[in-house]
Amino acid sequence: MEKFPAPSFYAHRHNHNACIHSALNKAQHICAKKEIRFTRIRQQTLELIWSSHKPILAYELLRTLRREKHNAEPPTVYRALDFLLENQLIHKIESLNAYVGCHFPDKDHISQFLICTGCHQIAELEDANVNKVITRQAARSGFQVAQQTVEIRGLCPTCQNL
């Protein structure tokens, strides 16, 4: 495997419009395939979540959504979030009560999050080793793993040099 920083931490220099469009396109296809409805509100919400690689709070989302959709209320946002979460188009960062776009929406996966406390950006890893060790060590306690929350705080490559 390559030893370059995960793509997300290139965010300073990359063409982020490509990220957004790619995410929306993938979502479009996934929903079509699953025959579920990727409505306007859901699209707008996903697009806002992808507006950066930083996790976004539900009420930030609401404030922004209201610029286009004057009558938006909390349930509007939470329903869209629920839909996007259920379909693995986004993830919730539990330790921040915030939401980020999923980098592998077309793939069943177990991910880990690197959260930079410098620039507040997030990278999503999908590391088989981490998953394997967790599952194995839990099994040593006789525990059967169903789901994992792995959120790692620290400094991204860029922020280490600041």
Next chain:
Amino acid sequence: MEKFPAPSFYAHRHNHNACIHSALNKAQHICAKKEIRFTRIRQQTLELIWSSHKPILAYELLRTLRREKHNAEPPTVYRALDFLLENQLIHKIESLNAYVGCHFPDKDHISQFLICTGCHQIAELEDANVNKVITRQAARSGFQVAQQTVEIRGLCPTCQNL
């Protein structure tokens, strides 16, 4: 290492008073050593948190605390929680917004939590392998780890057989 379930999952059959007293005693000593004040409110709060191996919500804590302390208000609880968290006497389970007693308060440690979705009990692991793999895989992205949240949901040995 032994391959028995972690102590916490013995909760059905164990002498839980021993857990409570041990936790309070350790806390007492740790606070004395650090020359920080283990006040009545902090003791009561820690004792309530240790009343089971299930994570407890801040407002549950408040309701219970009020039985002894009629004028308790949210800041009372949150201040006690802050103190206990800062001194590693308890942990917050981020995915539940709930709090559990720490099993290794006298030791600097990085822990992982096994959360049983059957009986809602929690076990705290302090597994060097998990920590090591996470740190190593993060480093492959150039990421410097400062802190970890690892919360694993699934079924404990007992609940697998129900």
Next chain:
DNA sequence: TGACTAATTGTTATATTATAACATAATACT
């Protein structure tokens, strides 16, 4: 097409989790 059904969104209210701000009290230090 138009009636029927299911899914989505609108709307109001409220529950739950957590903190701000300032007053008072208890403790530690000289």
Next chain:
DNA sequence: AGTATTATGTTATAATATAACAATTAGTCA
């Protein structure tokens, strides 16, 4: 005792999330 520091009391409010029911929209099919 007098002062500084830490802890607690008290009131208000911020931030996160859901319940409940009404209205609308989209899909189904006679």
